[in-house]
Amino acid sequence: MNVTIINIGDELLIGQVVNTNASTMARMLTEAGMEVGKTVVVGDSRDDIWQAVDAAMHSSDTVLVTGGLGPTKDDITKKLLCEYFGSELVESEVALENVKRLFAVRGFELTPVNRAQALVPKCCEVLNNDVGTAPCMWFEREGKVLVSLPGVPHEMEWLMANRVIPKLQETFSMETIINKNILTQGIGESFLSDLIEPWELALPECIRLAYLPVAGMTKLRLTARGTQAASLQKAIDSAVEDLYKIAGQYIVGEDCETLAELVHKTLTERGLTLATAESCTGGTIASQLTAQAGASAYFRGGVVAYSNEVKVCALGVQHSTLVAHGAVSEETAREMAEGVRNRLGADLAIATTGIAGPDGGTPEKPVGTVWIAVADATHTEAQLLSFPGRRRQQNIDRTVNQAFSMLIHMICQKH
Amino acid sequence: MNVTIINIGDELLIGQVVNTNASTMARMLTEAGMEVGKTVVVGDSRDDIWQAVDAAMHSSDTVLVTGGLGPTKDDITKKLLCEYFGSELVESEVALENVKRLFAVRGFELTPVNRAQALVPKCCEVLNNDVGTAPCMWFEREGKVLVSLPGVPHEMEWLMANRVIPKLQETFSMETIINKNILTQGIGESFLSDLIEPWELALPECIRLAYLPVAGMTKLRLTARGTQAASLQKAIDSAVEDLYKIAGQYIVGEDCETLAELVHKTLTERGLTLATAESCTGGTIASQLTAQAGASAYFRGGVVAYSNEVKVCALGVQHSTLVAHGAVSEETAREMAEGVRNRLGADLAIATTGIAGPDGGTPEKPVGTVWIAVADATHTEAQLLSFPGRRRQQNIDRTVNQAFSMLIHMICQKH
Numbered sequence: 001m002n003v004t005i006i007n008i009g010d011e012l013l014i015g016q017v018v019n020t021n022a023s024t025m026a027r028m029l030t031e032a033g034m035e036v037g038k039t040v041v042v043g044d045s046r047d048d049i050w051q052a053v054d055a056a057m058h059s060s061d062t063v064l065v066t067g068g069l070g071p072t073k074d075d076i077t078k079k080l081l082c083e084y085f086g087s088e089l090v091e092s093e094v095a096l097e098n099v100k101r102l103f104a105v106r107g108f109e110l111t112p113v114n115r116a117q118a119l120v121p122k123c124c125e126v127l128n129n130d131v132g133t134a135p136c137m138w139f140e141r142e143g144k145v146l147v148s149l150p151g152v153p154h155e156m157e158w159l160m161a162n163r164v165i166p167k168l169q170e171t172f173s174m175e176t177i178i179n180k181n182i183l184t185q186g187i188g189e190s191f192l193s194d195l196i197e198p199w200e201l202a203l204p205e206c207i208r209l210a211y212l213p214v215a216g217m218t219k220l221r222l223t224a225r226g227t228q229a230a231s232l233q234k235a236i237d238s239a240v241e242d243l244y245k246i247a248g249q250y251i252v253g254e255d256c257e258t259l260a261e262l263v264h265k266t267l268t269e270r271g272l273t274l275a276t277a278e279s280c281t282g283g284t285i286a287s288q289l290t291a292q293a294g295a296s297a298y299f300r301g302g303v304v305a306y307s308n309e310v311k312v313c314a315l316g317v318q319h320s321t322l323v324a325h326g327a328v329s330e331e332t333a334r335e336m337a338e339g340v341r342n343r344l345g346a347d348l349a350i351a352t353t354g355i356a357g358p359d360g361g362t363p364e365k366p367v368g369t370v371w372i373a374v375a376d377a378t379h380t381e382a383q384l385l386s387f388p389g390r391r392r393q394q395n396i397d398r399t400v401n402q403a404f405s406m407l408i409h410m411i412c413q414k415h
Numbered sequence: 416m417n418v419t420i421i422n423i424g425d426e427l428l429i430g431q432v433v434n435t436n437a438s439t440m441a442r443m444l445t446e447a448g449m450e451v452g453k454t455v456v457v458g459d460s461r462d463d464i465w466q467a468v469d470a471a472m473h474s475s476d477t478v479l480v481t482g483g484l485g486p487t488k489d490d491i492t493k494k495l496l497c498e499y500f501g502s503e504l505v506e507s508e509v510a511l512e513n514v515k516r517l518f519a520v521r522g523f524e525l526t527p528v529n530r531a532q533a534l535v536p537k538c539c540e541v542l543n544n545d546v547g548t549a550p551c552m553w554f555e556r557e558g559k560v561l562v563s564l565p566g567v568p569h570e571m572e573w574l575m576a577n578r579v580i581p582k583l584q585e586t587f588s589m590e591t592i593i594n595k596n597i598l599t600q601g602i603g604e605s606f607l608s609d610l611i612e613p614w615e616l617a618l619p620e621c622i623r624l625a626y627l628p629v630a631g632m633t634k635l636r637l638t639a640r641g642t643q644a645a646s647l648q649k650a651i652d653s654a655v656e657d658l659y660k661i662a663g664q665y666i667v668g669e670d671c672e673t674l675a676e677l678v679h680k681t682l683t684e685r686g687l688t689l690a691t692a693e694s695c696t697g698g699t700i701a702s703q704l705t706a707q708a709g710a711s712a713y714f715r716g717g718v719v720a721y722s723n724e725v726k727v728c729a730l731g732v733q734h735s736t737l738v739a740h741g742a743v744s745e746e747t748a749r750e751m752a753e754g755v756r757n758r759l760g761a762d763l764a765i766a767t768t769g770i771a772g773p774d775g776g777t778p779e780k781p782v783g784t785v786w787i788a789v790a791d792a793t794h795t796e797a798q799l800l801s802f803p804g805r806r807r808q809q810n811i812d813r814t815v816n817q818a819f820s821m822l823i824h825m826i827c828q829k830h
Contacts, residue, residue: 010625010636013445013453014442014594015437015439015440015443015444016438016627016672017627019438020433022430023427023433026427030428036429037458038467039427040453041453044625048452070604071604071605072604072626108606154806154809181431188523189486190486193528194526210425210426211485211487212426221425221426278698278701281705282705283700283701283719285698286698286701286702286721287702290696293773293807295721296722296775300721300725301718301719301720301725302718303718303719304719306701306705306710306711307711307716309715310759313759343728344724359708394569
């Protein structure tokens, strides 16, 4: 069963908004065993939408369309689909009840603009949208399905999980797909490729491999497809076992998308607590951890020590250390990690201090110079990173990943 | 001049990676006066790539392709384009020198896999990639252009800015496009739409309006297109002036993409400093501010006070306050803001405390209950938010935006 995703919106074509809907939908469909063949973005233009819908209805079994359903004037999807399927707009009782219900909950008065959201093409089935006023519309023609969803991410996500995917699973019978992630760190993509080439060439037909380098880490994704779940799982398990034999020293974890997720899982499972002291990463480590539900079980808190005064007063870094070695130094990183661990009463701590760029470097400490320290009750480890580039976000992201990797290493060795 | 963007990669179709390349490229092209008509994502499959390239070469003037150029085995773009343009692979001296140079800088030995990156179709022009080993290839046929770029975001971005856009501007002559952003807060999209409908209907032909709701804020984007830059600018200015007359009380700023950017700009311009005390937002406020170069000029630092102990020991919140009112309360939010402002010596402070979800609520304080406080030397303001949903990231993002909005409001009124 092959799916095409069409996301509609001028904002996506001028780059003001990152199209997270495509990746969210693709992930959900993949997990449900469906294959996304293509995703397309077009603007709020009648001809472009028509063409994209028509092409997708010819080339795939299912077409999912997001966007263009809001009450405002740049939204035209509904009228277009009505015309495409040769239908007429009628007021849907189900959709109207839903709009009324949501307005009552919010204590707002129903305006004509909002009431118009209950108009839908007569030929479609309305899938009730519990979390928003825009209706979700299911069309069928010649064994193919088109579903129109709102573009608001959380409404789309709720509808996909609760309405669209269950109904697609009823309608089509599906191939089994198993994905397996292996996270590697400390080796570049091309060196890893050379190292594991014999293994890769020996992979069975049913497994496909992809390299996904992100901020200094390379994720390997193995995808097995077929009809027999058990034999696919066996093939994956055996491939992973072989991979450990040749590249085990670079593997930091499995079954996570990110190192933040791996840290979250590891700390939660082992019942260890963490504190952070961030200078150049500016709160990103704390933010990535606390974005995950349940972080309060292990995350005590953190200090974003952007100025030297904060390093001294909130973390207990010695003034003399800053004078003798500077804020970006091994000594400062160590004192930050030890200070925050003690003050916040955590088992483990991470500290970062560096020059993320694009400016602020010196000949001795150029942009990209970063010290990371990780500490437990008995030991502190520090590492110097020297990133070649001046790109701020990249240097921050790589520092965060390296810090997570050092922490996981310390935990796995000692705790 | 109409552009189609094609991003290649299985990782995009299974939703493991968000396609930020499409939005970055679209933004850069739009700013350079080019129009993106469509973006397409296909997997690492020969037939799908061929079909997407062929369709795009027929429907648009320029096709930009990312991905599939790395040294690993799932990358097939180069060979396919060679065949598509009826050419043969030859070793490019320019590309080989570049690979050698980058390996020398990094102190690595050149492997055969890396040397193969210098192979390019004979018919293309190599645009030198200063920041990576994958070559950027420019093809021309019948007045149309296809450019193949690496999918690594920072390499793509560097090549777009330094090679591709300048060469496209030389090759084609372009229409002028002016975009203008207006940030509104405190009014829902449909109510805003009702309020400004007469204004919207009276907009001149050359201006198009889009609503972009993000995490509790609605961004209005006006886009003017035409040949005369001066008259387009005048039309935009006049429309914005009229908009202030009917919706001025909801407008928090202009010309920024995000409220974090607006805060950054406002604090920098006014020479004010800021400290943050974050509980439920877990470092996201600090992270969004410090992601912007120059944040050290105003950002003193912050405390991520995830546990009660940290609220007491690092921020000076009274133990009695926590006992009497709880961590999620107006009193605690106020003491957090005042505490961090005093301890970190900042002009202004933001504090957040709440229950982001999906779990952790009580009947009195359900999930979605959040207190925000902003403080300056003489005054502290606090606000209660009650989000209806249990979605953690959404509640965090909305809290961050509301906090930024409160801060901007305080600055504009008093500083």
